[in-house]
Amino acid sequence: MKKQIILSLLAAGTLAAGLQAKSLPAPRIQLAILLDTSGSMDGLIDQARSRIWRIVNELASARRNGQPARLQVALYEYGQSGIPAANGYLRRIVPLSEDLDRISEELFKLRTNGGEEYCGRVIQAAVHGLEWSAGGRDLKMIVIAGNEPFTQGPTDYRLSCREAISRGIVVNTIFCGDYREGVRTDWKAGADLADGQYLAIDADNAPPPVSAPQDTEIARLGGELNRTYIAFGREGGAGKTRQNEQDKNAAGVSEEIAVQRVAAKAAPQYDSSAWDLVDAERKGQVKLEELDEAALPAEMKGMSPQQRRDHVTAMQKKRLALQKKIAALHAERERYVREQQRNSVSGATLDEAILRALRAQAEAKGLRFAE
Numbered sequence: 001m002k003k004q005i006i007l008s009l010l011a012a013g014t015l016a017a018g019l020q021a022k023s024l025p026a027p028r029i030q031l032a033i034l035l036d037t038s039g040s041m042d043g044l045i046d047q048a049r050s051r052i053w054r055i056v057n058e059l060a061s062a063r064r065n066g067q068p069a070r071l072q073v074a075l076y077e078y079g080q081s082g083i084p085a086a087n088g089y090l091r092r093i094v095p096l097s098e099d100l101d102r103i104s105e106e107l108f109k110l111r112t113n114g115g116e117e118y119c120g121r122v123i124q125a126a127v128h129g130l131e132w133s134a135g136g137r138d139l140k141m142i143v144i145a146g147n148e149p150f151t152q153g154p155t156d157y158r159l160s161c162r163e164a165i166s167r168g169i170v171v172n173t174i175f176c177g178d179y180r181e182g183v184r185t186d187w188k189a190g191a192d193l194a195d196g197q198y199l200a201i202d203a204d205n206a207p208p209p210v211s212a213p214q215d216t217e218i219a220r221l222g223g224e225l226n227r228t229y230i231a232f233g234r235e236g237g238a239g240k241t242r243q244n245e246q247d248k249n250a251a252g253v254s255e256e257i258a259v260q261r262v263a264a265k266a267a268p269q270y271d272s273s274a275w276d277l278v279d280a281e282r283k284g285q286v287k288l289e290e291l292d293e294a295a296l297p298a299e300m301k302g303m304s305p306q307q308r309r310d311h312v313t314a315m316q317k318k319r320l321a322l323q324k325k326i327a328a329l330h331a332e333r334e335r336y337v338r339e340q341q342r343n344s345v346s347g348a349t350l351d352e353a354i355l356r357a358l359r360a361q362a363e364a365k366g367l368r369f370a371e
Contacts (some may be wrong), residue, residue, distance in 0.1 A: 036146030051351035058265035081115035118153025222262030232316025
């Protein structure tokens with residue numbers, strides 16, 4: 001009898017722990033990317049455009065207590081002479097956002113133009129200008145990349161970095177050039193002050209695209225996945241157009257990047273709920289029966305409440321099935337690529353530098369990644 005009571009208590013405790021984990025808010029990863037867009041940084045911008053989807057795919061496996069992490073990305077540019085000196089030659093392009101298509105869209109709009117690179121000032125702008133989480137277990141990090149001395153400008157980088165870490169925001173620095181030169185020009189010192197990592201990359205030496213046997217099928221499934229999106233409301237047309245344009249932008253870089261984007265769209269971090277009825281209904285942001293007829297796409301106009309429900313549910317089920325297939329194929333692809341590159345030597349790239357810092361700092365917050 002005592003044994004049965006003990007087992008019952010243990011089972012109840014396990015169930016309670018599981019229910020508590022499910023009721024906890026999803027962990028957040030907040031990433032502010034600060035890019036030098038002065039005249040010599042074309043290679044850096046190209047890497048940012050092409051590698052953003054690999055970063056998303058890596059983060060898609062981050063879990064705490066079984067819950068996938070929410071990803072919010074912000075984007076700043078600095079060192080741009082087309083921006084007034086009164087603004088520090090910098091601007092916030094996108095605030096912390098889960099709209100990854102918008103991040104991609106803005107990256108493809110970036111153009112370089114010589115200017116003054118004020119690292120301390122742009123870090124300060126990101127610390128003060130973004131809605132950072134108050135949660136102590138959420139990962140908050142700034143990644144700043146550039147190639148001029150970290151000391152430039154009227155704002156002391158040491159004050160900015162100390163203020164960042166005092167608010168729980170880690171600062172990682174990526175110097176585009178020789179490692180020792182970055183140390184000499186205080187890029188490492190900035191990272192050290194804010195519990196971050198310092199890395200150096202060759203911004204002009206991106207590795208060639210890698211093909212894999214899974215690519216054709218992933219691309220085909222990506223086309224089917226696109227047909228599950230239901231644009232609605234005021235944002236519907238613009239959102240769907242943005243999605244299609246970023247598909248084209250990715251494909252224009254290489255087949256590998258197009259495949260990485262399809263995989264990212266199958267990940268939980270890809271959120272289209274602002275314009276897509278399937279995601280919006282799943283997240284409880286809309287009530288189908290209460291939607292005005294004018295907000296519905298042409299194929300849903302005239303549907304009864306039950307017909308609306310059946311149509312959206314069918315798309316949800318189809319999307320989930322496709323996402324599972326794409327995720328499985330992408331995992332196979334990653335294993336294949338790792339095997340092919342086992343003995344290859346490639347230079348450090350922007351995505352590798354960001355992911356190296358993210359993994360170490362996310363794990364310190366209790367987030368675990370699939371191998």
